[in-house]
Structure formats: structure tokens, C-alpha cells
Amino acid sequence: xxxxxxxxxxxxxxxxxxxxxxxxxxxxxxxxxxxxxxxxxxxxxxxxxxxxxxxxxxxxxxxxxxxxxxxxxxxxxxxxxxxxxxxxxxxxxxxxxxxxxxxxxxxxxxxxxxxxxxxxxxxxxxxxxxxxxxxxxxxxxxxxxxxxxxxxxxxxxxxxxxx
Numbered sequence: 001x002x003x004x005x006x007x008x009x010x011x012x013x014x015x016x017x018x019x020x021x022x023x024x025x026x027x028x029x030x031x032x033x034x035x036x037x038x039x040x041x042x043x044x045x046x047x048x049x050x051x052x053x054x055x056x057x058x059x060x061x062x063x064x065x066x067x068x069x070x071x072x073x074x075x076x077x078x079x080x081x082x083x084x085x086x087x088x089x090x091x092x093x094x095x096x097x098x099x100x101x102x103x104x105x106x107x108x109x110x111x112x113x114x115x116x117x118x119x120x121x122x123x124x125x126x127x128x129x130x131x132x133x134x135x136x137x138x139x140x141x142x143x144x145x146x147x148x149x150x151x152x153x154x155x156x157x158x159x160x161x162x163x
Contacts, residue, residue, distance in 0.1 A: 001026065001107075002135035009072070009107045016070070016110040016121055023149050026107050027140070028058070028074065030083045031090075031098045036143065038093050043153050045089050046139045050155030053082055058105060058134045065122040069111035072125075074134055079105045107134075 001009070009026030034042050058076035083102055087094065110121055138156040142149045 001028065002137055005132075005134040009109060012109040012125075016113075017108075018112055021112050024142070026109065028079070028105050028107055028136070030086065030102075030105075030139075031094070033095050033098060033144070034090065034093050038090075039152065041093070042090065042141060045086060046141055046153065047155050049082060049086055050139050050157050050159075052159050053078070053157050054159040055138075055157045056136050058136055060132050060134055063122055063126045063129050064104075064106060065118065066108070066111065067115055067118065068113055069108060069118050070122045070125060071106040071108040071110075074105040074107065076105060076136065079136060 006026055013022060013026050056076060056078035058074035058079055061073045061075045064071040064073050080103060083105070087098070091099075109125075110118060136157065138154060140154045141152040143152050
């Protein structure tokens with residue numbers, strides 16, 4: 001995400017995500033678990049996708065109630081197409097969760113809380129919701145280490161026709 005959007009969503013995440021589970025700044029998760037043994041293939045695919053795609057806009061559409069958390073839904077034909085292309089490329093690497101077709105991009109600002117706590121935040125955020133453009137500026141790859149995450153690589157979108 002662009003800096004301003006990331007800062008705003010990260011502030012919400014820090015305020016509402018359980019600290020013991022909040023290892024990362026706000027982000028849009030395209031895949032949850034790609035195998036570390038395939039890291040070279042993952043990095044090559046992400047690098048090629050970033051070079052081929054220009055930055056694009058995602059539009060925050062609505063607040064999502066996740067049962068045990070809250071997120072903002074993001075609409076973006078470019079984002080859905082990018083995820084689909086990567087999913088096709090990485091099909092043999094995808095686990096069950098990542099094989100599921102994802103047509104709703106989102107930024108999670110709260111997770112792993114009691115449903116009543118999530119419902120209260122959902123109601124609060126929905127009451128003040130205003131749609132906004134969220135710039136997509138690149139791809140980040142992370143290693144999960146059973147607790148903290150470690151950055152593996154970042155690739156800025158650099159394709160022609162940037163918006």
C-alpha cells in the first residue's frame with residue numbers, strides 16, 4: 001500500500017489487533033503460506049509480476065465483519081487479476097487455504113478477538129466509513145518463523161502505463 005494508507009490502516013491495526021498476534025503493519029494478504037523450500041520460485045514470480053504490472057488503485061468499498069475481527073474490503077480488478085495470475089503460476093505450491101478463489105481483497109485491522117469486541121469495532125468503523133482510493137505499489141514476501149515474521153524481499157510495481 002502507499003505510505004498514507006498503510007499508516008492509517010496500521011494505526012487502526014495497532015489500536016485493535018491483539019498485540020501478541022500483531023507482528024506486521026497493515027497489508028493486503030494475497031497468499032497465506034507458500035513453502036519455504038520453493039522460495040526461489042516464489043521470489044522469481046513476485047519479481048516478474050512486479051516488473052510487469054504498474055502501480056494501481058484499490059477502492060475501499062465497505063467494512064467487513066469477520067466474526068472474530070474486522071477488515072476493509074478493497075475492490076480492484078487489477079489486484080484480483082494479479083492474484084489469479086500468481087495463483088496459476090504457483091498452483092503446485094498452494095495449500096488448501098490459498099487454493100480458494102479470492103475475489104475480495106481486504107486489509108485486516110482486527111482478528112482473534114471475541115465476537116462482541118469485533119462487532120463493536122465493526123459498528124464503529126461502519127458508522128464513520130468513507131470510501132477511499134488505496135494505492136497498490138508493490139509486492140512484499142515474508143518468512144513466517146512461528147512468531148515474528150522476517151522480510152524476504154520487496155518488489156515495487158514497475159510496469160508500463162502506471163496510474
